[in-house]
Amino acid sequence: MTSVSDQPSTARARVTIREVAREAGVGIKTVSRVVNGEPNVAAATAERVRETIARLQWEPDAHASNLRRTNTRTRTLGLLLGSVDNPFAATIHRAIEDVAIHRDVAVFASSLDEDPAREIAAVEAFVRRKVDGLILTCAAGSQSYLAEVVPPEVPIVFIDREPADFTADTVRSDNLGGSTLATRHLLAQGHRRIAGLFDRSAIWTSQQRREGFARAMAEYGVAPDQLDAMSDLTTPQAAEATVLELLGSPTAPTAIFSAQNRITVGAVHALRKLGRQHDVALVGFDDVELADLIDPGITVVAQRPAAMGQAAAERLFEQLDARRAGDPLPAVDAVLPVDLVCRGSGEIRPSAPTD
């Protein structure tokens, strides 16, 4: 009665490694060896097992494997971005996915909306799910919490922004150099009254870009406290309103440096509304789609989000491999270059040249 019944491979019920072993007439460990590509299995046996797996349509249970595996890899990665629907972040995301897929690693993506609490909650959720590694954009003022929340064997790579109170690999753009470059470009056209428009000042990149703006202005003799710099512009609408106001004032700027893609969009809208797009110069940080089709084309300092994503993912896997081998790599701060793309808006000269 308890003997092997000759039921055909019926029910789509749940197929386990045991059924496969029984059907193939081998031990369960042998099946395990085959699926994991371990040595010490006769070619013929392996073939038979593979055939059985295919016939029974068995899929190994990832959770069960990870439970016992010492080298525990969930083949899973946690990615935290400003927002998955921001073009800059989405490009990073895609590049990371392209690296991860080669290792059969799946990506959990989360948006943080500049909310420190959400950053911590997302990291905790990733850790609970035992991700192999983390690629993080940070919103919180300090990343010291990571030391207690993330196990030491889980590598972390920061992307786009440098962390505070925590040391780990970072991949980011040359924000300082880029914003200096952008500002100098406007100064070189003869502009002296240049308005700098920035995102919320709590964001690391926003601070860096503001610093770059200030440095370039200082080179031309403008003291930091005399800067026409507006921070905390969190939406295109806020940027638009600010530009409308600035240009209405008696000391209106002749040029604008917009330090983030959404701010650039708002600024362009404002200039159009006033019909002054051929009159007031504009350079933006981070590229914008269709920037070349607008009249005038928008001059920007373009970042390399795809390269950033790729570099971050590759570094993460290097760390993973190194740590499994026993020696973690030292943290590296990778800075990617940015490119000034001249399309017209940044090459407008002031109506009454200062120089």
Add this chain to the structure above:
Amino acid sequence: MTSVSDQPSTARARVTIREVAREAGVGIKTVSRVVNGEPNVAAATAERVRETIARLQWEPDAHASNLRRTNTRTRTLGLLLGSVDNPFAATIHRAIEDVAIHRDVAVFASSLDEDPAREIAAVEAFVRRKVDGLILTCAAGSQSYLAEVVPPEVPIVFIDREPADFTADTVRSDNLGGSTLATRHLLAQGHRRIAGLFDRSAIWTSQQRREGFARAMAEYGVAPDQLDAMSDLTTPQAAEATVLELLGSPTAPTAIFSAQNRITVGAVHALRKLGRQHDVALVGFDDVELADLIDPGITVVAQRPAAMGQAAAERLFEQLDARRAGDPLPAVDAVLPVDLVCRGSGEIRPSAPTD
């Protein structure tokens, strides 16, 4: 020797439910009850357990729990998109994440690049990871494989495109109505020679939009076989080249219907290159960023990707709840309306009116 040692809560090593139980002086089942909010635990006991959990910083292992749990929820969801960096898809992604986060569900996102093999591989990877549900954009010609690959208790919602050979909930735009609307809009301006530019014909939405285009043209007496319709334009570059060629021919169209966002971008580039953007009419399907800042503004049939994502995620969770309660909901085909947004390019009249 084997008695309980009074080691202080040392090593950040791995804390398990057993340690917590031992420290709190209760059985492990009681700890389990507390973390899962099950009844039959004295308030004082529960409090003591919670205190111990906090002190030991224990995080339950999600994989271990899911192994034995019958009601197995990994609080995980698989999302397959054309590409995570396409703005349309990225907006859907964000909307889904916003619904999922309320249920503490994490989202695995994957891109398929219109590759049928990648679709299947991605779904298998999701299933292996025991996701609670799937939201899929499909590239394969048939989704019949899902019946064998996806366990019946895992709900599937299709987004953007209808599946073939498989029945499940679908959330999509009114592609047929939208493309008819777009084409009629051009016809109403007096255009009769209208070129239709489409994505690869294997894609469901591409077929639908082509059908809508054909129907509207037929209303004005143009037979399907006389249509100026170009398919398989997979990149903006291809679209641009096609438009350049079309406009150079003796029977050049006076208007263009571009059936996808990247095709629209290519078409605009071509028109600019020829300096004919104020001369040849253009209506695109799916909105494009900064379309209002270009001169002329691009008239489009706008979809509602955020609403699509939200609807799909909500439907998925409804199905999940219903199935756990024992009665799956019948499959529904939700069709979201599209909106004609007139910005100028679609309102250009033919130089030599036909009517």
Add this chain to the structure above:
DNA sequence: TTGAAAGCGTTACCAC
């Protein structure tokens, strides 16, 4: 109200 014991589906260890 509580906890001991028996799984869940896989991999690790060690005999054969």
Add this chain to the structure above:
DNA sequence: GTGGTAACGCTTTCAA
């Protein structure tokens, strides 16, 4: 080469 058997960290079952 091969296959038992004991984990892995938790939930379920069931007896106390």
